[in-house]
Amino acid sequence: MNLxxxxxxxxxxxxxxxTIEAARYANIDAVDWITCHNxxxxxxxxxxxxAGLKIVAYTDFAWKFQDGREDWKDEYRTIFDNAAALNAxxxxxxxxxxxxxxxKEGFKAWKDYYCEVTEEAKKYPFTLTLESTxxxxxxxxxxxxxxxxxxxxxGLKVTFDEGNTSTACDPLKAYxxxxxxxxxxxxxxxxxxxxxxxxxxxxxDGRHRANIIIGEGMLDLKAFWDIVLPEQKKNCYVNLExxxxxxxxxxxxxxxxxxxxxxxx
Numbered sequence: 001m002n003l004x005x006x007x008x009x010x011x012x013x014x015x016x017x018x019t020i021e022a023a024r025y026a027n028i029d030a031v032d033w034i035t036c037h038n039x040x041x042x043x044x045x046x047x048x049x050x051a052g053l054k055i056v057a058y059t060d061f062a063w064k065f066q067d068g069r070e071d072w073k074d075e076y077r078t079i080f081d082n083a084a085a086l087n088a089x090x091x092x093x094x095x096x097x098x099x100x101x102x103x104k105e106g107f108k109a110w111k112d113y114y115c116e117v118t119e120e121a122k123k124y125p126f127t128l129t130l131e132s133t134x135x136x137x138x139x140x141x142x143x144x145x146x147x148x149x150x151x152x153x154x155g156l157k158v159t160f161d162e163g164n165t166s167t168a169c170d171p172l173k174a175y176x177x178x179x180x181x182x183x184x185x186x187x188x189x190x191x192x193x194x195x196x197x198x199x200x201x202x203x204x205d206g207r208h209r210a211n212i213i214i215g216e217g218m219l220d221l222k223a224f225w226d227i228v229l230p231e232q233k234k235n236c237y238v239n240l241e242x243x244x245x246x247x248x249x250x251x252x253x254x255x256x257x258x259x260x261x262x263x264x265x
Contacts (some may be wrong), residue, residue, distance in 0.1 A: 001225070001265045004056050006186070006239040008034035010251055016044055020051045026256040032057035032184075032239050033086065041085035048086075056237040057159070057184055058088035058126075065113060066098050076117050080124050090184050092129045092159045093117070097137035103204075106139030111149050118153040127183055129157045132174075134164035134209070136202040141167060143174030150181055161186035162224050163241075167203035171224060182232060187262075188241040189217030199245075214242040214258045225265050238262075 005023040007016065016037045023031060031053050036044050048055050060079040065072035076093065083091045095110040114130060121128040130149065132141045140146060141164065150156055158181045165171040175182070190209040193200055200208035214221065225233075240262070244254035 002237045003028045004030040004032050004237040004239045022252045025252050026259040030054045030056045034059045041082040045086050055088050057090040058083045059092040091126050095140040103139045114153045118156045129159040131159040131161045132164045134167040142169040143177040157181050157183045159184040163188040185238040186241045189214045192218045211245045213244045
């Protein structure tokens with residue numbers, strides 16, 4: 001498994017040096033920068049290069065679009081410029097809930113959004129992706145929903161998140177629908193409940209989930225990974241979207257533990 005440090009797991013508000021140190025400690029040589037951590041993109045690129053950390057993806061958020069602001073186009077242009085400065089081969093903008101819209105309206109809005117931004121992304125040297133998001137208010141989760149957007153926006157690809165996808169459908173069936181479009185992966189684990197419990201949030205399948213460190217939850221991650229196409233195993237990177245959410249083990253230590261567990265999958 002080609003492991004990638006997911007910078008927000010160390011802390012979105014922390015300086016990038018913290019992510020770099022954690023990656024070194026866990027023997028991970030790739031990173032997905034989740035925003036630029038309040039650092040100019042060119043400076044972040046130099047820091048990554050100096051540390052020998054390969055930038056394999058860049059993720060940022062369409063907050064202005066989700067809030068219905070008129071200047072939302074400026075936002076994605078900034079994202080794209082940052083990604084180009086980072087020389088990131090993959091860019092991801094996730095489709096979260098849109099203010100004032102229900103699931104059906106939100107899905108249509110995101111479909112229109114990706115049609116526009118995918119055309120703009122063709123001017124840049126990276127691949128634009130979306131993922132399924134995992135909350136009850138998420139308008140894009142199932143394989144069919146993602147595929148409909150892909151068909152409407154040729155060139156758009158997928159960052160596949162088994163855990164998020166599982167909150168609304170069978171992730172194996174969703175992966176089978178989307179596998180030809182997958183260029184990056186997220187990996188996480190869940191505790192799953194039929195009713196609300198401490199630390200949980202609601203999902204579209206009517207159940208409730210809580211984050212837990214990879215390997216201690218209810219997802220059979222190894223079984224899923226064993227069906228991933230050999231070429232995708234070889235070429236795609238996998239974000240470790242995890243740490244010890246109990247706080248008993250430091251983020252740096254827990255990510256190293258997971259990396260050591262998964263490295264030979």
